[in-house]
Amino acid sequence: MTVMDNKPWLPADAARILVVEDEPKMAALLSDYLRAAGHLPECLADGREAVPAYQARRHDLILLDLMLPGRDGLDICRELRTFSDVPIVMLTARVEEADRLLGLELGADDYISKTPFSPREIVARVKAILRRSRVRSHPGDAGPAAALQIDDEGYRAWFKGRSLDLTPIEFRLLKTLSSAPGRVFSRDALLDRLHDEQRAVTDRAVDSHIKNLRRKLEQAEAEPDCIRAIYGVGYRYDG
Numbered sequence: 001m002t003v004m005d006n007k008p009w010l011p012a013d014a015a016r017i018l019v020v021e022d023e024p025k026m027a028a029l030l031s032d033y034l035r036a037a038g039h040l041p042e043c044l045a046d047g048r049e050a051v052p053a054y055q056a057r058r059h060d061l062i063l064l065d066l067m068l069p070g071r072d073g074l075d076i077c078r079e080l081r082t083f084s085d086v087p088i089v090m091l092t093a094r095v096e097e098a099d100r101l102l103g104l105e106l107g108a109d110d111y112i113s114k115t116p117f118s119p120r121e122i123v124a125r126v127k128a129i130l131r132r133s134r135v136r137s138h139p140g141d142a143g144p145a146a147a148l149q150i151d152d153e154g155y156r157a158w159f160k161g162r163s164l165d166l167t168p169i170e171f172r173l174l175k176t177l178s179s180a181p182g183r184v185f186s187r188d189a190l191l192d193r194l195h196d197e198q199r200a201v202t203d204r205a206v207d208s209h210i211k212n213l214r215r216k217l218e219q220a221e222a223e224p225d226c227i228r229a230i231y232g233v234g235y236r237y238d239g
């Protein structure tokens with residue numbers, strides 16, 4: 001089933017959003033909230049239709065349920081990432097879902113738990129992700145990400161022109177996180193990036209390095225939550 005919604009009048013930042021969700025009530029709610037926020041949702045219930053629909057209409061963002069008839073969300077996400085950077089938000093039934101991690105490693109930009117289900121939260125996250133992806137595709141708009149400057153060879157970084165005075169590990173963490181603003185990196189993924197620096201870095205050490213990194217960023221007047229902890233998953237840089 002495909003439903004395209006068209007409106008005669010749309011705000012300038014209206015986004016075309018592909019909602020792949022097989023629970024009709026959930027899909028209808030999401031669609032209503034997205035439309036109320038000025039977007040154009042298109043709903044699909046069958047996983048097999050997701051990639052062809054995106055290829056045909058190149059939506060601005062995809063809300064992708066994990067468990068779908070026909071084809072699961074992870075598989076769809078994996079295929080989309082072979083040819084597109086479209087922002088993908090995974091919808092998961094439970095916060096504990098182990099597959100969630102795998103979804104993030106496959107290149108989803110965010111995940112949202114459906115229990116408790118908060119369409120308002122989903123719309124807010126969609127807005128934040130769209131804003132970041134627009135900054136990414138129009139770097140001339142000097143968004144918050146532009147406040148950060150990184151000197152790869154010198155292992156130095158500046159925020160709003162202020163030197164951050166980072167340890168090599170903090171530098172690596174910041175470089176990794178800021179390479180994909182808005183994308184969540186698991187602790188394991190971050191540890192992989194630290195491999196050359198120090199073989200004995202543990203999960204907990206990652207947390208404490210992040211804490212120091214945040215403190216240094218705040219001293220340079222970055223937003224206090226520019227590096228956000230995503231409970232049970234890892235961290236993301238919001239710029």
Ligand code: CA
Binds near residue numbers: 021022023065
């Ligand atoms: Ca489902």
